[in-house]
Amino acid sequence: MTHSIAGFDFGTSNCAIGIAPQQQVQLLNFPEHGTYMPSTLFAPQSEMICGWLYQQLNAQGKAEAYRQARNQQLASSLRALKELKLDGYDEHLSFGKQALKEYLVDPADCYYVRSPKSFLGASGISQRQQQQFEDIAAAMMWHLAEQVRQSGQAELEKVVIGRPVNFQGLNSELSNQQALNILSNAAKFAGFKQTEFLYEPMAAGLSYQQQLEQEQRVLVIDIGGGTSDVSMLIMGPNYLATREHQDLVLGYNGERIGGNDFDIALNFETLMPALGSRLELEGGQPMPIKPFWDAAAINDFPAQTRFYGADTRNLLQRLLKQAQLSPLKGLLQLHKERQTYQLSAAAEQAKIALSSASSSQVDLSYLLDELQVRVELSAYQQACERLLNNIAMLSDEVIRQAQAQPDVIFLTGGSANSPLIRDFLSQRYQAPLVSGDNFGSVTGGLALWAEHIFA
Structure with a gap:
């Protein structure tokens, strides 16, 4: 059976699509990726993404809106595509695990993006950079929609896309609006006729609600790859269909803390010392820490730009003149070969x-x-202490908003499998801790909500 209504989890770590005809959730299987596609994109050159996307859309008669939006840069991007082909390079984009494989062949001579969702709310990006993020998101959305079509499903037309409570940690509505504009434009370019958004922890809660027999106050803690979102929701049997959605929300909060940040903490605190982060300069001065943090912070677009800039290269080359700082050669190699993702x-x-x-x-x-x-x-554990305390602060604030303790804590998200996180939350809160499908809860809830509002 085919279905044109779907929930679309454009996640920081993985992307997934679900449908829920007759309230029965089904996560779709992508021919090239399985149920989940890692949120990665590879291109031989960044300049060719616009032209590639236009070609795919044009072949399906969907390119007019995109052509109008990219009129200025489209001609040069198509030339870049043609030159790649003449020079013997592939002129295609790759996604998911295949994108990582191609990046690792030659990290210094390609364009590779991991977790583009992490950058969507970044402050200070130019209009051109925002358009580039739209192109990346649209290319990923188009690819997954094409995967769905190839699997025998109907062409997706109406989708609910998940969003964190806050895309950035600054609680800035400007950042949130920027990110939503990027995703909305990308969805339109990719060919979706109607797009709505739903908070991801609420989507996760909708999946959990399916199994309830009586009303509960549920603290949903959704720790994904890029954000941690917390909501206190009133849930009960069939509440999705019989109660106003906004009336079920007692409190919510979110911050850009996710699995990527735990990776960054481990990287910065335990790996960077081997590359010289804790060495002393001549005269006993501390090592400049900024290059190490920028290298580790792969979810921070300005930080990555700084690390790969000429100023960082010149600083490292200058410091390497001090003999005792030879481990910095590893950081300089990281810069030269563009291997921060590796x-x-x-x-x-x-x-x-x-x-x-x-x-x-x-x-x-x-x-x-x-x-x-x-x-x-x-x-x-020591490196992650600050992150865990921040997640607890988010949860405490939601409990304060709700003016009630939860009956149960529903923990979900890709990072919910971590014993470190589970043990921390179990020790801090008295309510029982339950889990669903850590990767599929949000997608399932988005599918249920899509069916509810579109069907």
Whole structure:
């Protein structure tokens, strides 16, 4: 059976699409990715993304709105595509795991984006950068919609897209509006005829609600790849269909703290020292910390721009004249080969390993010969203390807004599997902790809400 109404989880770590005819949730299977597509994009050059997307849309007769919006840069992007082909390069985009594979072939000579959702609310981006984020999001949306079509489903027309409570940690409505504008424009370019948004923790709560037999106050803590969102919701059997949605919300809060930030904390506190972050300069002065933080902060667009800039390269080359700072050669190599995403992936694997072991070995020999770093669980726990306390502050504020304690805590999101996070929340709050499908709860709730408002 085909269905043109869907929930679209454009996630920081993964993307997924779900449908819910007759309130029965089904996550769709993408031929090239399975149920979830990692939120990554690879292009041989950034300049060709606009032209590539136009070609795909034009082949389906959907390009007019996009052509009008990109009239100025479209001709040059199409030329870039043509030149790539003449030079013997592939002129296609890749997504998901395939994007990572192609990036790792030559990180210094390509354009690779991981977790583009993390950048959508960034402050200080230019109009051209905002358009580039629209192109990236639209390309990913078009690709997944095409995957759905190839799998035999109907062409998606009406979608509900999940959004965090706050895209940035500054609680800035300007940042939120910027991010929503980018996603709205991208959805329009990708060919969706109608798009609505729903807070992700509320979507997760809707999935949990399906199993309830009586009313409960549920504290939904959704810890995703890029954000942590918390809501206190009144839930009960069939409340989705019989109660006004806004009346079920007793409080909500959110901040840009997610699984990526735990990776960054591990990276900065346990891996960067091997590249010189804690060394002293001549005269006993501390090492400038900014290059190390910028390198680790892969979810911060301005930080990554600074790290790969000439000022950082010149600083590292100047510091390397001091003999005792030779480990900085690894950081300079990271800069030269544009491998911050590769280092972040290594930190993520160490984090996963530490969920079931007391230590993990990280291979950094691609930065410095024979460099291996052992990461201890205790060091990781210490590195994450501030993040855990911030999540607790979000939850405490929502409980204060609701003026009531929760009957149950529903923990979901890709980072909800972490024993570190679960143990912390279990010790802090008295309510029982339950989990659903950590990766699929939001998608399922978005699908249920799409069916409710569009069908």
